[in-house]
Amino acid sequence: MTTKDTVYIALFAALTAALGLIPQITLATGVPITAQSMGIMLAGALLGAKRGGLAIVLFLALVAIGLPLLAGGRGGAGVFFGASGGFLLGFPIGAFVIGFLFDRHAGRPPFLLSLIYVLIGGVGVVYLLGVPWLAQVADLTLGQAFTGSIAFVPGDIIKAVLTVIIAREVRRALPDL
Template sequence: MERQVTLIALFAALIAVLGLVPKFTLASGIPITAQGMGIMLCGTILGARRGALAVLLFLGLVALGLPLLAGGRGGLGVFAGPTVGFLIGFPIAAFVTGWIMERMRGAPVFPAAICAAVIGGILVLYIPGILGMVAMLDLTVTQATLSMAPFIPGDLIKAGLAAALTAALYKARPASVLSRA
């Protein structure tokens, strides 16, 4: 149990550290950050339940005011901005990513991890993200969906990196990839 709590806290810290990578904000108001890769890694390495818990811990710290989001943002105000849908989607994305990894235990790690990261960490995350943009920016669903196009190449790179890191960790220490246990 203690190991599980430690890993959840460690991955919440990983998401925060990935927010230190300088963000780049597009015209839509949505920043490009490395934190999305942290969400993917929570799922591919920790699995569904623990990955979602790590993200919920991270979001709880953000809500308390810690400036852990890219650009040093934090506090309840971030849950009233154009990124609210993505913040709500983070634990869902980590859960789905981990769930897919757990269901693909028989497949090689890298293909399973890239599949899980793309489906959970991109496709599933974009649904609440787009809906949040529709609500907060007064856009149509089509407008919000089209505004996500510039993010897709970077998100695919993040998915590939998350899969490669997961596969490398599994090769070095198989028991560390809890989604495969």
């Protein structure tokens, strides 16, 4: 790990925290709609698997020790045991998967393929962990938890599209990122 890697990891952990300053919208399930999931998408798309995943691990470690970095000023180990805990645990895995898929290409993959990569990691993987966790914690059936989570998908698709637009421009400006 180089100094440059460490700086990028810290930068994207900070970016993810900064995205938490955008006001959240909390639905009936107790899981808030936030811009922070875009941070994990950007970390994976721009930093790759290892650095992107580590950036989000660093972000979550800071949350775990009590820093109020999650949307709404939440922080502390307790947030990992609430309704959104599974989604939070899916964040670094999602960033890693996005980065892994992007790392497979030299240069920039086409827009649609990039969007598919971001949706697989940033939505698919995160929901794969978050929905069962939500069902368990909120005492819901898996179907009820899944149905309740559908409300988040349109916003996640918008964040994924924005991520791809931003990532393509950043990669064009900084091809050695």
